Amino acid sequence: MAASAARREERTAYLFLAPGLALFFVFVLVPVVAAFYLSFCRYDIIHSPNWIGLANYQRIGKDVANHGVFYLSLRNTAQYAVGTIPLGMALALALGLLVNAGLRGVSIYRTTYYLPVVTSLVAISMVWMWLYDPNYGLLNYLLELISRVASAVMQRHISLPPQTWLANPKQAMPAIVLMSIWRGLGYNMVIYLAGLQGIPEHLYEAAKLDGATPWQRFKAITWPLLKPTTAFIFVVSVIGASQVFAQVYVMTNGGPNNATTTIVHQIFQNAFSFMKMGYASAMAFVLFGIIFVLSLVNLRLLRGGEVEYV
Amino acid sequence: MRLTLPRKLVLHALLAAGAVTTVLPFLWMLSTSLKPEPEIFRFPPAWLPHLWKWGNYREAMEAAPFGRYFLNTVIYATAVTCSNLLLCSMAAYAFARLRFRGRSVLFILTLGTMMVPGQVTMVPVFILLKRWPLLGGNDLLGIGGHGLLNTYVGLVLPGAVGAFGIFLLRQFFMTLPRELEDAARIDGCSEVGIYWRIILPLSAPALATLGIFTFTAAWNEFLWPLLITSKDSMRTLQLGLQVFQTQYTTRWDLLMAGTVVVTIPVLLIFLAGQRYFTRGIALSGMKG
Secondary structure (H helix, E strand, O other), X not given: OHHHHHHHHHHHHXXXXXXXXXXXXXXXXXHHHHHHHHOOEEOOOOOOOEEOOOHHHHHHHHHHHXXXXXXXXXXXXHHHHHHHHHHHHHHHHXXXXXHOOOOOOHHHXXXXXXXXXXXXXXXXXXXXXXXXXXXXXXXXXXXXXXXXXXXXXXXXXXXXXXXXXXXXXXXXXXXXXXXXXXXXHHHHHHHHXXXXXXXXXXXXXXXXXXXXXHHHHHHHHHXXXXXXXXXXXXXXXXXXXXXXXXXXXXXXXXXXXXXXXXXXXXXXXXXXHOOOHHHHHHHHHHXXXXXXXXXXXXXXXXXXXXXXXX | OOOOHXXXXXXXXXXXXXXXXXXXXXXXXXXXXXXXXXXHOOOOOOOOOOOOOOHHHHHHHHOOOHHHHHXXXXXXXXXXXXXXXXXXXXXXXXXXXXXXXXXXXXXXXXXXXXXXXXXXXXXXXXXXXXXXXXXXXXXXXXXXXXOOOOOHHHHHHHHOOOHHHHHHHHHHHHHOOOHHHHHHHHOOOOHHHHHHHHHHHHOXXXXXXXXXXXXXXXXXXXXXXXXXXXXXXXXXXXXXXXXXXXXXXXXXXXXXXXXXXXXXXXXXXXXXXXXXXXHHHHHOOOOO
């Protein structure tokens, strides 16, 4: 009786799991294996795959050694990560602290900061392209307004000349970075807020009784207790940054002069514009490796030294 | 914490500065969407349109079959959401409540699929859909037709279930008290009945969270519809926005009207279901 009940439970479990696991098998497991195989092939979708051994990986190695396009995409992706993550996290923490300061009516701010997160990256990218327009864009107008105000205040001529933003190889990536920070801020802020709300109030009260300044309280209580939150946001941000694509595709399509092409943009172009599916698959595995190693390193670095005061 | 009045004012000023920065691009999008074309190409630009040209919206919607794009997006996002709610909750129920051999291995494998970046599987999944045997004009070997490209099934199927959703719901199911199920089991209720009549109704908040996350993500999805659809009749709203950009010019007035239309549904969903967004972030394991 008991044995058959256990068997029935097991059968039910497999039935419940079957559709989901079948989909994972067909659309994740098989494709990963297939992609690995394709990365050793020449394949253009029309003709059947042609085994060429390590040639795709050698080509990537040669490209990196000669500072070719894939090298540029690695460099640009790294620039994007370095540009967005530290500044984005610092701003998110600052906003989280402000929202958590105990003012009335903060829920309106919290809602507002989250708006860009739910809006599609494509729509947002198009709006920012318009903001960045070199001739009629709002940002150049704001620069002009700022120069005028600054000149009036400082009593001498200050000029912030109009910029070409996305059309300028030197400014295009910073412009994409700025937009991406703006868009991601709300998400990171909400996570920081959840972390901040988990810190018990009595710790701050005790520190106040001991005469700790706000900065000392932040350093001794808030920052150490937020460490798991910071670690989580950091790991998620690194993975996200290494996969940046849509804003690049919409705003610059990798240009000008490959100044903004990223790893995923290269994978996409090689696979679906140049029909080099094997080469693209090899790139995808390089990306997979990068993400894997970075995640391991991050987890190793961020684990340990965790603080519990409660 | 008690704050003095000047300090409160400073904090409010900082928060407001952040809010203005956040909202400004949206307001600029709205303002541009209502300007007649000559007003757009003017520097310095005006904050508000001189002449409010509501006709931009009609013109934008007529520039491409946007009604069809809208319908496609609704079908795609709804189908992905429904299948995720059903399949994720089924798997989550098995992982949270049932005992079976291989449970921990299968659970770890499921979570492992989150490690694989979509770009790795993108090419083979595309080929798989194109070469799907016996459908879309293909023969048994998957040759001859377009397979599942340009179909709703092709759009929905690869994202019909997700490890994140399974994980989220499992976490929630584990917090539910077991007493109700035990009572139902004694009364002779089957496992399917317990899942359907007890667990799912009790999990409405978690299901709402997953549903809203999935729907907005699908609504905003760009890369996948870009790959799978090439026919105009199958495209989604996010792809439709590209019609206002040609190689040489961009109709900013119409493009901004288009982005407003594309953006408003998700913003409404967000404003209506706000608490589920925040709860989802708390549920996805931020407790350390």
